[in-house]
Amino acid sequence: MIADPFAWAYDQLTALLLSLGMTAVWAQTVLRLLGAAVLATVLLVSTFFLIWGERKLLARLQDRRGPNRVGPWGVFQTVADFVKLIGKEIIVPTRADKAVYLLAPLLVVLSVIGIWAVVPLAPGVVGTDLEVGVLYLVAIGAVGTLGIMLAGWSSNNKYALIGAFRSVAQLVSYEVPMVLVLLVPVILASSMSLVGIVDAQAGMWFIVMAPVAALVYLITSIAENGRAPFDLLEGESEIVAGFNIEYSALAFGMFFVAEFLHSLTIGAVVTTLFLGGWRGPGAEAYPLLGFIYFLLKTLSVWLVIVWIRGTLPRIRIDQMLGFNWKFLTPIALGILMMTALVDKMAVAAGWNRTVVLLLANAAAVGIILASVQGYARRQRRRDQAQLAPVEAAPAAVH
Amino acid sequence: MEPLQLIFLVTGAVTLLSALMVVVSRKMVHAALWLVMTLASVSVLFVLLNAPFLAVVQVVIYIGAIATLIIFAVMLSRRSMDDRGPQTSHRWWLAGLIALALFAAIVLLVVLHPMPTAALPGAAPTEALRQLGLALVHVDGFVLPFELASVLLLAALVGAIFVARPPDADTAGGEE
Numbered sequence: 004m005i006a007d008p009f010a011w012a013y014d015q016l017t018a019l020l021l022s023l024g025m026t027a028v029w030a031q032t033v034l035r036l037l038g039a040a041v042l043a044t045v046l047l048v049s050t051f052f053l054i055w056g057e058r059k060l061l062a063r064l065q066d067r068r069g070p071n072r073v074g075p076w077g078v079f080q081t082v083a084d085f086v087k088l089i090g091k092e093i094i095v096p097t098r099a100d101k102a103v104y105l106l107a108p109l110l111v112v113l114s115v116i117g118i119w120a121v122v123p124l125a126p127g128v129v130g131t132d133l134e135v136g137v138l139y140l141v142a143i144g145a146v147g148t149l150g151i152m153l154a155g156w157s158s159n160n161k162y163a164l165i166g167a168f169r170s171v172a173q174l175v176s177y178e179v180p181m182v183l184v185l186l187v188p189v190i191l192a193s194s195m196s197l198v199g200i201v202d203a204q205a206g207m208w209f210i211v212m213a214p215v216a217a218l219v220y221l222i223t224s225i226a227e228n229g230r231a232p233f234d235l236l237e238g239e240s241e242i243v244a245g246f247n248i249e250y251s252a253l254a255f256g257m258f259f260v261a262e263f264l265h266s267l268t269i270g271a272v273v274t275t276l277f278l279g280g281w282r283g284p285g286a287e288a289y290p291l292l293g294f295i296y297f298l299l300k301t302l303s304v305w306l307v308i309v310w311i312r313g314t315l316p317r318i319r320i321d322q323m324l325g326f327n328w329k330f331l332t333p334i335a336l337g338i339l340m341m342t343a344l345v346d347k348m349a350v351a352a353g354w355n356r357t358v359v360l361l362l363a364n365a366a367a368v369g370i371i372l373a374s375v376q377g378y379a380r381r382q383r384r385r386d387q388a389q390l391a392p393v394e395a396a397p398a399a400v401h
Numbered sequence: 402m403e404p405l406q407l408i409f410l411v412t413g414a415v416t417l418l419s420a421l422m423v424v425v426s427r428k429m430v431h432a433a434l435w436l437v438m439t440l441a442s443v444s445v446l447f448v449l450l451n452a453p454f455l456a457v458v459q460v461v462i463y464i465g466a467i468a469t470l471i472i473f474a475v476m477l478s479r480r481s482m483d484d485r486g487p488q489t490s491h492r493w494w495l496a497g498l499i500a501l502a503l504f505a506a507i508v509l510l511v512v513l514h515p516m517p518t519a520a521l522p523g524a525a526p527t528e529a530l531r532q533l534g535l536a537l538v539h540v541d542g543f544v545l546p547f548e549l550a551s552v553l554l555l556a557a558l559v560g561a562i563f564v565a566r567p568p569d570a571d572t573a574g575g576e577e
Contacts, residue, residue, distance in 0.1 A: 032404035103434065134530055138457045145465025149437070152469070156430065156476050164476070
């Protein structure tokens, strides 16, 4: 029971439902619904502590104290904020499309929580082992994009609409390299199921075999989440607050919850795809231990995301698009082709996959750095060439 | 009643209702949203038929791409909140007649060729997925249509970039 509380609880509840006179199929259905409800509720409640933790970490990074009034170390600050949000009025702007306006935040939260349905939390504990799990991750993200667009449109506010267009431009662009590098773990595991990908990492984590893909995935995920340095979705000085400008109270809170929960979700997905999921010493015998490993890995990735947020300044929209289309997309394409070729060759020739792929990745990093250096040098030369005639001009007049 | 039957009945009802709302709702964006709802219910039907690949692809392509495109087009082309155009065109009765005839033809087909009532294929869906993937790249399978579709998509991409290019980009010599 201690070692495997998940299976224990499942057996107990099944026995209880069967004793109430349910058939086995109905008992299973009820338990599945119950499991989904419990998972979603735990995730939403955990957001309280995520927001507190993130504010605390950001404060330390910026040499501040952070929330410290409500409860020990300010741990109940978010609860107080939440109570305040509940007490506020949900304002629907004049001539806004009310049904769509209220639907949009729900879609955005749904797209984040839906990801957890396929993430294996511990050995044998997964919402559903979809054999197209990776494709599902892409599909459910599309629902969030739809939600943001509807939020911007239904607000009947031009700033909200411009903000929504900007968001959708960012989300759709960064989806391209994200989907491309998502194929790298799929190639390495020869499976699209997230359970299959975790199983394939029994020997070696994919972050060792595909470090560049893992990094590109992390960057594009942060961009999909719309947080610093990609938080130009809410440029205060240009588009006031972005697509959610008209939202108030809990309707705004839903976007907020979705954003903060998304960063933990990125951690969970990166853990599953590249860090071996719940794998660790002794995890197979004791599923609870596996869950603890999963949680630790997820929180480490989350910590890195918060760290990046506290470190890097916001980029401009042209930099955002240029970085995606001229830097990340070519890298993702190249890495995908390289991994497919090198992995096939390594398997065919009987080489050690890990060593060969690691060397190939190192070579790829070398090529990327060299080409970036070359680009920067050309850029500098061009800038100097443009500057030179300006300096010569006054002499010509005299 | 089995739970799957219940889910099927509810999903079927939602599909039909939202499909009806696509054609009767007055606002274009609402019609597009009901279309999204219809497509989502159809993907649930695919799940019930033990075809998760089709279900997810349905969401990726129809909701993620096509519905988003439709909504974008409506948002950019209509005056956003005052969208109350006429519901019908002047030949609506002809369209209704064709729809009825199509429905009658489908009913006739179902009656003449009863659906096989065998149980769902018990084979692991993973195997079906593998076969599908192999058929697309195997020489004896559909490799030629698959590659043709890729070339077509590439042509569409190039065309889209050409259309979107500002006209003065050629004379200015671009960035390089």
